[in-house]
Amino acid sequence: MDSCLDEKGLPAALSYIDAMSISREDVELLVVTHWHDDHVRGFSALIEACPNARVVVANALTTDEFQTLAKAYGRSRAKTQQPGLREIDRVFDLIVSERRSVAYAVADRVVWTRDVQLAGGTVRSTLSSLSPTDVGSRRALLGLQRLLPRPGASKRRLPNPSPNDLSIVLWLSVGSHRVVLGGDLENAGWAEILNSSTLLDGTASAIKVPHHGSEGAHHPPFWNDHVDRSSTAVVTPYARPPFLPKKSDVVRVLGAVSNLHSAGPTDRVKFEPADRVVQRTLREAGVQLERISGPLGQVRLRRSIHGSTEWAVELIGNSTTFDRAAGQPAGPPGST
Amino acid sequence: MLTEPMVTDRPDAMASEQLSRPAVLIDLALDEDTPTVGAEVIELASRFGRWRSRENSASFTAATPELESPTDNREGRPGSWSERLAPQRDPMLVAPAPPPIREQFVARQQWEGYVESISSDEFFARLVGVIGDRDEVSSAIPMEDVHPEDTDLVQVGAVFYWTIGYYEGPSGRRRSSDVRFRRMPRWSKRDVDRTLGEAKLRAERLRALTDDSPAS
Numbered sequence: 001m002d003s004c005l006d007e008k009g010l011p012a013a014l015s016y017i018d019a020m021s022i023s024r025e026d027v028e029l030l031v032v033t034h035w036h037d038d039h040v041r042g043f044s045a046l047i048e049a050c051p052n053a054r055v056v057v058a059n060a061l062t063t064d065e066f067q068t069l070a071k072a073y074g075r076s077r078a079k080t081q082q083p084g085l086r087e088i089d090r091v092f093d094l095i096v097s098e099r100r101s102v103a104y105a106v107a108d109r110v111v112w113t114r115d116v117q118l119a120g121g122t123v124r125s126t127l128s129s130l131s132p133t134d135v136g137s138r139r140a141l142l143g144l145q146r147l148l149p150r151p152g153a154s155k156r157r158l159p160n161p162s163p164n165d166l167s168i169v170l171w172l173s174v175g176s177h178r179v180v181l182g183g184d185l186e187n188a189g190w191a192e193i194l195n196s197s198t199l200l201d202g203t204a205s206a207i208k209v210p211h212h213g214s215e216g217a218h219h220p221p222f223w224n225d226h227v228d229r230s231s232t233a234v235v236t237p238y239a240r241p242p243f244l245p246k247k248s249d250v251v252r253v254l255g256a257v258s259n260l261h262s263a264g265p266t267d268r269v270k271f272e273p274a275d276r277v278v279q280r281t282l283r284e285a286g287v288q289l290e291r292i293s294g295p296l297g298q299v300r301l302r303r304s305i306h307g308s309t310e311w312a313v314e315l316i317g318n319s320t321t322f323d324r325a326a327g328q329p330a331g332p333p334g335s336t
Numbered sequence: 337m338l339t340e341p342m343v344t345d346r347p348d349a350m351a352s353e354q355l356s357r358p359a360v361l362i363d364l365a366l367d368e369d370t371p372t373v374g375a376e377v378i379e380l381a382s383r384f385g386r387w388r389s390r391e392n393s394a395s396f397t398a399a400t401p402e403l404e405s406p407t408d409n410r411e412g413r414p415g416s417w418s419e420r421l422a423p424q425r426d427p428m429l430v431a432p433a434p435p436p437i438r439e440q441f442v443a444r445q446q447w448e449g450y451v452e453s454i455s456s457d458e459f460f461a462r463l464v465g466v467i468g469d470r471d472e473v474s475s476a477i478p479m480e481d482v483h484p485e486d487t488d489l490v491q492v493g494a495v496f497y498w499t500i501g502y503y504e505g506p507s508g509r510r511r512s513s514d515v516r517f518r519r520m521p522r523w524s525k526r527d528v529d530r531t532l533g534e535a536k537l538r539a540e541r542l543r544a545l546t547d548d549s550p551a552s
Contacts, residue, residue: 062542067535096541104546151525157450157493240474241452241460273469278445281500281513285481292472
């Protein structure tokens with residue numbers, strides 16, 4: 001689900017799969033929750049590397065409006081011009097040229113299912129998309145229409161539209177266990193899920209916190225009804241303004257779950273260029289640079305299908321755990 | 337005689353040096369004794385510029401390196417000048433401008449950036465290194481660092497180049513930090529139509545590939 005690049009410029013998911021000695025041919029599903037550049041970098045390389053995987057994209061991304069946006073702004077050669085749109089444009093080109101299997105994600109759609117025979121019986125697993133809802137998609141596409149190219153308009157970089165109504169949220173069921181993968185969906189989208197979903201059954205014991213823990217993506221009714229208070233939560237930091245999660249976000253999430261872990265450092269990482277002329281110039285101007293993406297980490301959650309209700313948490317690389325009392329990382333990033 | 341002329345005593349050298357540089361307008365006002373000197377001046381001036389005579393003065397403009405034939409008084413026949421020119425006081429021959437001090441700019445770091453948000457006296461930007469460090473960074477940049485010609489271009493989404501380096505010249509080094517915004521091209525109707533057509537085609541092909549059944 002989604003993609004970012006590691007320090008070598010490779011998709012982090014691919015590096016992880018290889019490190020786990022999982023065959024790339026065995027990857028069944030690649031989900032791109034939405035097109036923002038912090039979620040999609042390297043996704044086309046993932047598709048190329050996993051030949052048997054079905055690609056799951058939001059239904060709304062296959063509309064004429066979004067395809068126009070991807071074509072219009074994905075072709076710019078400027079380094080900073082829409083890396084997210086450039087990558088998603090590449091993804092769609094790849095899907096079409098290789099005739100890859102694609103599944104639409106809309107509210108309440110089962111995108112994957114598997115029955116596994118175990119000693120205790122058959123365990124059914126399903127992966128369902130809870131969003132985008134049709135209401136959210138319509139709202140988002142109306143917003144995107146304002147951004148479509150028009151004769152005479154400047155080809156400047158597009159701001160990421162907000163709120164993010166087109167993000168896919170996944171609900172994973174494995175036997176009696178539930179996991180919610182929150183994507184970047186924000187408040188209105190969660191309300192629409194609650195109002196319309198027929199697949200939400202039970203409460204999740206693990207959650208990937210939506211939208212980097214931001215307040216605008218925290219919908220208390222959803223957390224109250226479908227996230228267990230003893231659950232384990234994981235958040236991915238957003239290392240540029242507005243720098244998420246803020247301390248207040250951490251405190252809020254910790255009020256709803258048992259423990260919270262971050263897949264990377266949440267401190268703002270200062271950056272100083274190596275060149276002394278540049279250093280002096282920046283210092284005199286009072287300018288401080290901060291690194292966009294800090295060193296990566298992973299949070300691995302594992303549990304047995306039967307028996308214990310606890311998740312075993314492993315912190316790898318620069319991942320960290322938040323201290324409940326302080327609302328801060330409990331210590332330096334650790335590894336197991 | 338010319339009073340206080342500023343004429344190089346190395347006309348040949350000046351001519352060769354000045355050929356590639358624009359020079360200043362030389363207004364040559366001559367007195368009754370000028371013809372003889374005028375001939376020499378005309379000869380000098382004609383080596384590196386355009387010579388034009390007007391009603392009350394002769395003016396020399398070395399605007400181009402090409403030499404143009406001056407007017408028919410080029411030979412400066414004695415008396416011919418004064419026949420054309422009214423005597424005036426304060427003749428002045430301004431020599432072509434001395435060559436500018438040459439400075440070389442050395443870029444030590446350049447980022448390509450775009451504006452993410454703007455506040456009253458600064459804007460927040462995401463930067464990708466083009467020269468020097470290639471790391472992706474973010475920063476708040478003071479508005480006062482923006483080139484005055486570009487302040488109206490500071491908008492969310494605008495692309496700019498931030499170059500830090502120094503000028504090196506005969507007088508030493510001076511550091512420089514310059515933020516210049518890119519004037520983005522505009523969509524033409526042809527571009528828009530072509531994009532719409534390509535997008536529609538790909539959307540149709542994507543929808544044809546859809547497989548709604550869950551993988552198992």
